Amino acid sequence: MSGDGTRITRGxxxxxxxxxxxxxxxxxxxxxxxxxxxxxxEGIAAKTGVGKTTIYRRWPNKAAVIMEAFIAQLGPASRFxxxxxxxxxxxxxxxxxxxxxxxxxxxxxxxxxxEAQFDPELAKAFRENWTLPRRKLVFEVLEExxxxxxxxxxxxxxxxxxxxxxxxxxxxxxGTGPISEAYVDKVYEQAMEGQRQRVKR
Amino acid sequence: MSGDGTRITRGxxxxxxxxxxxxxxxxxxxxxxxxxxxxxxEGIAAKTGVGKTTIYRRWPNKAAVIMEAFIAQLGPASRFxxxxxxxxxxxxxxxxxxxxxxxxxxxxxxxxxxEAQFDPELAKAFRENWTLPRRKLVFEVLEExxxxxxxxxxxxxxxxxxxxxxxxxxxxxxGTGPISEAYVDKVYEQAMEGQRQRVKR
Amino acid sequence: MSGDGTRITRGxxxxxxxxxxxxxxxxxxxxxxxxxxxxxxEGIAAKTGVGKTTIYRRWPNKAAVIMEAFIAQLGPASRFxxxxxxxxxxxxxxxxxxxxxxxxxxxxxxxxxxEAQFDPELAKAFRENWTLPRRKLVFEVLEExxxxxxxxxxxxxxxxxxxxxxxxxxxxxxGTGPISEAYVDKVYEQAMEGQRQRVKR
Amino acid sequence: MSGDGTRITRGxxxxxxxxxxxxxxxxxxxxxxxxxxxxxxEGIAAKTGVGKTTIYRRWPNKAAVIMEAFIAQLGPASRFxxxxxxxxxxxxxxxxxxxxxxxxxxxxxxxxxxEAQFDPELAKAFRENWTLPRRKLVFEVLEExxxxxxxxxxxxxxxxxxxxxxxxxxxxxxGTGPISEAYVDKVYEQAMEGQRQRVKR
DNA sequence: GGCTAAGCGAGACGGTACGTCTAGTCTTGGG
DNA sequence: CCCAAGACTAGACGTACCGTCTCGCTTAGCC
Numbered sequence: 072m073s074g075d076g077t078r079i080t081r082g083x084x085x086x087x088x089x090x091x092x093x094x095x096x097x098x099x100x101x102x103x104x105x106x107x108x109x110x111x112x113e114g115i116a117a118k119t120g121v122g123k124t125t126i127y128r129r130w131p132n133k134a135a136v137i138m139e140a141f142i143a144q145l146g147p148a149s150r151f152x153x154x155x156x157x158x159x160x161x162x163x164x165x166x167x168x169x170x171x172x173x174x175x176x177x178x179x180x181x182x183x184x185x186e187a188q189f190d191p192e193l194a195k196a197f198r199e200n201w202t203l204p205r206r207k208l209v210f211e212v213l214e215e216x217x218x219x220x221x222x223x224x225x226x227x228x229x230x231x232x233x234x235x236x237x238x239x240x241x242x243x244x245x246g247t248g249p250i251s252e253a254y255v256d257k258v259y260e261q262a263m264e265g266q267r268q269r270v271k272r
Numbered sequence: 273m274s275g276d277g278t279r280i281t282r283g284x285x286x287x288x289x290x291x292x293x294x295x296x297x298x299x300x301x302x303x304x305x306x307x308x309x310x311x312x313x314e315g316i317a318a319k320t321g322v323g324k325t326t327i328y329r330r331w332p333n334k335a336a337v338i339m340e341a342f343i344a345q346l347g348p349a350s351r352f353x354x355x356x357x358x359x360x361x362x363x364x365x366x367x368x369x370x371x372x373x374x375x376x377x378x379x380x381x382x383x384x385x386x387e388a389q390f391d392p393e394l395a396k397a398f399r400e401n402w403t404l405p406r407r408k409l410v411f412e413v414l415e416e417x418x419x420x421x422x423x424x425x426x427x428x429x430x431x432x433x434x435x436x437x438x439x440x441x442x443x444x445x446x447g448t449g450p451i452s453e454a455y456v457d458k459v460y461e462q463a464m465e466g467q468r469q470r471v472k473r
Numbered sequence: 474m475s476g477d478g479t480r481i482t483r484g485x486x487x488x489x490x491x492x493x494x495x496x497x498x499x500x501x502x503x504x505x506x507x508x509x510x511x512x513x514x515e516g517i518a519a520k521t522g523v524g525k526t527t528i529y530r531r532w533p534n535k536a537a538v539i540m541e542a543f544i545a546q547l548g549p550a551s552r553f554x555x556x557x558x559x560x561x562x563x564x565x566x567x568x569x570x571x572x573x574x575x576x577x578x579x580x581x582x583x584x585x586x587x588e589a590q591f592d593p594e595l596a597k598a599f600r601e602n603w604t605l606p607r608r609k610l611v612f613e614v615l616e617e618x619x620x621x622x623x624x625x626x627x628x629x630x631x632x633x634x635x636x637x638x639x640x641x642x643x644x645x646x647x648g649t650g651p652i653s654e655a656y657v658d659k660v661y662e663q664a665m666e667g668q669r670q671r672v673k674r
Numbered sequence: 675m676s677g678d679g680t681r682i683t684r685g686x687x688x689x690x691x692x693x694x695x696x697x698x699x700x701x702x703x704x705x706x707x708x709x710x711x712x713x714x715x716e717g718i719a720a721k722t723g724v725g726k727t728t729i730y731r732r733w734p735n736k737a738a739v740i741m742e743a744f745i746a747q748l749g750p751a752s753r754f755x756x757x758x759x760x761x762x763x764x765x766x767x768x769x770x771x772x773x774x775x776x777x778x779x780x781x782x783x784x785x786x787x788x789e790a791q792f793d794p795e796l797a798k799a800f801r802e803n804w805t806l807p808r809r810k811l812v813f814e815v816l817e818e819x820x821x822x823x824x825x826x827x828x829x830x831x832x833x834x835x836x837x838x839x840x841x842x843x844x845x846x847x848x849g850t851g852p853i854s855e856a857y858v859d860k861v862y863e864q865a866m867e868g869q870r871q872r873v874k875r
Numbered sequence: 876g877g878c879t880a881a882g883c884g885a886g887a888c889g890g891t892a893c894g895t896c897t898a899g900t901c902t903t904g905g906g
Numbered sequence: 907c908c909c910a911a912g913a914c915t916a917g918a919c920g921t922a923c924c925g926t927c928t929c930g931c932t933t934a935g936c937c
Contacts (some may be wrong), residue, residue, distance in 0.1 A: 075929040078908090083907020083908065084906075084907050084908040084909080085908080086907090086908070086909095087884065087907085087908080087909085090908095097908080105364060106390070107390065108390045111896095111897065111898080112897090112898075112899085113897070113898085116910095118332070120910085121909080121910075122909060122911060122912085123898095123899080123900095123910090123912090124900085124901090124908090124909075124911095125908080125909060125910080127900080128908085128909095131899095132898085132899090133898095142914090162370070181389050182384075182389060182390070184389075184445060185385075185386035185387070185388075185389035186386070187388065187445075188382050188383060188385075188386035188387075188445060189307070189308065189309045189383070189386065194447060198446065198447060198448070202446055202448065203448075206448070227458055229448070229449060230439070230455065230458045230459060230462060231462070233439040233442055233443070233448075233459070234439060234453035234459070234462050234463070236442070237439040237441070237442035238431070238434040238435060238447075240438070240441075240442055240445075241434055241437070241438035241441055241442070242434070244385060244388075244389060244441075245399065245441075246395060246401055246421040246436075247399070247403065247404075247407070247430070248430060256429065257428055257431045258431060258434070260466070261431060261432070261435050261463070261466030261467070262435070262466060263463070263466075263467070264466040264467075265435075265461070265462030265463060265464075265465040265466045266462070266463045266465075267465070282885080283884060283885040283886070283929075283930075283931085284884075284885035284886030284887065284927050284928085284929070284930095285885075285886055285887045285888080285927070285928040286887075287886090287887065287888095287929080288887075288888085288927065291887095312917090312918055312919085313918080313919080313920085314917085314918060315918090317889095320885085320887090321889085322888080322889070323887095323888060323889040323890060323891095323919095324887075324889095324919095324920080324921095325887090325888075325890090325921085326887075326888060328920070328921085329887075329888095330935095346893090428934080452876085483880085484880045484881070484934090484935070484936080485879075485880035485881025485882070485933090485934075485935085486730055486880075486881045486882040486883080486932070486933045486934050486935090487881080487933090487934065487935090488881090488882065488883095489882075491885085492882095493885085508792070509792065510792045511923085513922085513923060514904080514923080514924075514925085515922085515923060515924085516923095518884095520902095522723050522884085523883080523884075524882095524883060524885060525885090525886090525924095525925080525926095526882090526883075526884085526925095526926085526927090527882075527883060527884080529925065529926080530882080530883095531741070533925095534924090558771055572880045583791050584791060584792070585790035586788075586791075586847060587787075587790075587791035587792065588788070589708070589847075590785060590787075590788035590847060591710065591711045591785070591788065596849060600848065600849060600850070604848055604850065605850075608850070611679045620765055621911090629860055631850070631851060632841070632857065632861060632864060632886095633843070633864070634851075635840075635841040635861070636837070636841060636861070636865070638844070639691070639707050639835060639836075639840035639841040639843070640833070640836040640840040642840070642843075642847075642848075643836055643839070643840035643843055645834070646787060646790075646791060646798060646843075646884065647801065647804075647805055647843075648801060649801070649805065649809070649836075650832060652904085656725035656833065659833045660833060660836070660837070662868070663833060663834070663837050663865070663868030663869070664752070664837070664864070664868060665868075666867045666868040666869075666870070667837075667863070667864030667865060667866075667867040667868045668864070669867070669869075684911085685903080685904075685905090685910060685911040685912070686902085686903070686904090686910075686911035686913075687901070687902040687904095687911075687912055687913045688902080688903065688912090688913075689905050689912095689913065689914095690913075690914085693913095693914085696906095714891085714892055714893085715893080715894085716891085716892060716893080717892095723915090724914085724915075725895080725913095725914065725915045725916060725917090726893095726895095726915095726916095726917095727894095727895085727913090727914075727915085728913075728914060728915080730894070730895085731913075731914095735894095766888080766908030779927065849891090869933095876937100877936105877937090878928100878935100878936085878937080879919095879934100879935095879936090879937100880919095880933105880935100880936105881932100881933090882931105882932080882933075882934095883931080883932070883933095884929100884930095885928100885929085885930100885931105886927100886928090886929090886930095886934100887926105887927080887928075887929095888925105888926080888927070889924100889925100889926090889927105889936105890920085890923100890924080890925095891922105891923095891924085892923100892924105893920105893921080893922080893923105894919105894920105894921095895918105895919080895920095895929100896918085896919075897916105897918095897919100898914105898915105898916085898917095898929090899909090899914105899915095899919095900913100900914075900915085901912100901913080901914070901915100901921090902912090902913075902914090903910105903911085903913095904909105904910100904911095905908105905909085905910095906907105906908080906909080
């Protein structure tokens with residue numbers, strides 16, 4: 072979204088970084104207050120005390136603003152918790168994600184993911200800033216787990232990642248049940264069986 | 273949505289069933305033509321050659337119209353393909369779903385599921401008319417599979433259903449990869465391992 | 474409006490005279506309650522507890538309904554007050570009209586006369602049922618006054634009638650001043666001078 | 675209507691005077707084309723090629739737009755024709771008014787005056803921008819006439835003005851006869867008698 | 876006493892316009 | 907070139923009535 076931030080400034084007043092942050096903060100506050108749908112660029116502008124142009128100069132639409140606000144709030148995809156067994160690190164990370172999904176992050180992910188279905192740009196931003204970085208970490212932990220042994224040699228890592236995480240997203244959106252600790256453990260266990268090295272059958 | 277269709281008509285001109293269908297058809301056509309977002313009640317009315325009131329009299333908003341159009345088009349949750357082994361029937365059904373998701377049904381499910389994140393009424397309608405009926409069928413097939421043997425006795429059916437289907441929905445929305453036959457088979461296989469009866473380890 | 478009432482009934486249920494009256498009453502009540510503009514056929518129907526068709530079967534639009542209600546309420550153009558001097562009868566009648574104009578009749582005449590500017594049918598009805606009958610009475614009284622002497626021989630009766638009554642309508646609509654007794658007397662006096670026989674100048 | 679035009683602009687793009695005029699022109703054209711009733715804000719907007727909001731930002735309803743268009747077209751209440759005798763100037767002015775009433779101005783006055791019966795704001799605007807300025811001119815001419823002699827000393831100027839002009843408005847609305855030159859002269863003559871100084875009776 | 880033609884209530888229907896809203900762009904003047 | 911303010915086009919929103927049109931019932935008057 073909004074490029075990578077590197078704008079070549081060849082003259083003129085530079086854009087205020089302070090305003091940038093203020094806008095992102097206002098956007099996020101509004102989303103959590105009134106919900107994604109009810110937020111408008113006009114609303115953000117009013118709340119920040121900023122002209123609409125100032126926002127449109129930086130982002131193409133409200134989804135982009137909120138996307139960036141969301142990313143900015145998260146910081147880099149948080150490191151996995153420490154544990155020498157890779158698979159245990161994976162399990163803990165799943166629990167961490169689940170916990171986040173039970174709170175405001177869940178609400179944001181829900182809204183952004185939904186909005187992304189209608190907006191390819193946003194979809195791309197969401198994928199690149201949220202989905203893929205997280206998948207990459209899981210990818211690495213699964214690779215390590217493979218080396219540590221116990222997982223099948225012919226592991227399809229992409230499908231494996233899906234097996235661990237898809238159910239969590241599913242429940243986030245479907246409302247067929249809570250994303251409880253017990254549920255996450257169950258998902259972990261089931262998916263683990265799917266990847267385990269079979270001694271003999 | 274729009275109730276269960278049973279309106280007590282105690283006088284007055286009855287609502288035209290023909291119009292009802294025409295509106296649903298126009299709605300569906302429009303969604304597939306221009307996308308969910310770009311569809312408006314006014315557009316549907318214009319395309320059907322109907323007054324706006326005629327639509328508002330029956331549905332509260334466009335999501336409701338399209339939801340009903342979607343449901344109506346599906347007919348009842350289609351029977352599972354025939355096979356004497358329950359698990360094979362499940363696999364075939366997963367492939368059927370996947371195939372549908374690769375086509376227009378996929379586009380509709382994507383849009384409606386996304387929209388449902390912002391609209392509790394729609395979420396309820398989607399759950400009751402799409403999600404739950406399909407889960408129920410899977411539930412039954414899994415129960416039968418249990419009796420046919422090979423699956424663990426302490427099966428958590430809800431979690432199991434998620435294991436089989438969540439990845440398909442995940443790819444529908446995330447764009448991390450295609451919902452190919454191979455992928456579905458992989459998902460089936462993985463999830464199956466998670467449910468299989470362990471002889472000993 | 475609504476023809477002359479003589480419909481040839483060759484079979485079928487006759488129209489209810491009772492409903493007719495009820496509708497007229499409701500119409501009048503509504504006009505006085507909420508004003509001409511805010512009255513709608515639907516409103517009258519609802520208030521009377523009658524279907525819209527029942528009204529449209531008898532009148533072409535709300536102005537026609539209200540016009541008839543107005544006429545019906547008035548009864549025939551009331552006889553002039555008694556006095557052996559024709560001119561005095563005229564003066565008294567002017568005062569009577571003025572008094573009516575200060576009340577609800579004034580409100581109705583204002584509204585109907587205004588509406589008539591946009592509706593030739595209504596204009597005709599208003600002229601035939603209100604304006605002309607009243608002018609005719611004035612005409613007669615002026616004729617008598619001429620015979621009684623004191624008025625010029627070459628009297629232009631049409632213009633004379635205007636001189637006596639136009640100012641009253643003018644104030645009804647313009648709001649430049651009240652239609653007080655004193656004002657009416659003044660108008661009478663002025664107009665009278667205009668018609669008086671000049672002995673010599 | 676629309677205030678007195680003096681809006682304090684403390685920032686922001688100023689309202690386009692050009693658009694303002696274009697809207698007024700379109701409004702007037704439409705009224706004369708299709709009649710007051712058939713004109714709609716939407717029609718004006720479409721004809722001008724302007725958003726509806728641009729109109730609603732300036733006027734509360736179509737009557738206000740047309741009122742202002744009407745005023746703008748008239749320019750200031752035109753000076754009375756020249757003649758050293760005040761009463762003759764009055765007569766000429768009556769004829770001028772009558773002539774205007776026979777044309778498009780008459781149609782506009784009819785419609786606006788009628789509409790004003792339902793809209794106090796409009797009534798006020800009409801009174802202040804049309805009625806009163808014209809009455810004021812007549813007032814002055816009558817004062818001068820009084821000084822030139824021939825009119826009664828105890829003249830009630832308000833009632834006198836009504837005597838001269840009310841019949842013209844009456845015929846404009848009632849359709850009881852044309853506003854011909856002969857008629858106007860007759861009205862003038864009659865009204866004049868009402869105001870003339872009596873030597874003896 | 877049955878037939879039949881209208882009346883009748885309710886309310887659906889195609890329209891038109893309303894007045895409001897938001898999106899995204901454009902235009903001021905000032906920094 | 908940035909910025910706040912706010913005008914601007916565009917077009918959907920959901921509502922209100924219009925005047926017409928079914929429905930399934932009365933309800934009179936004639937046979």
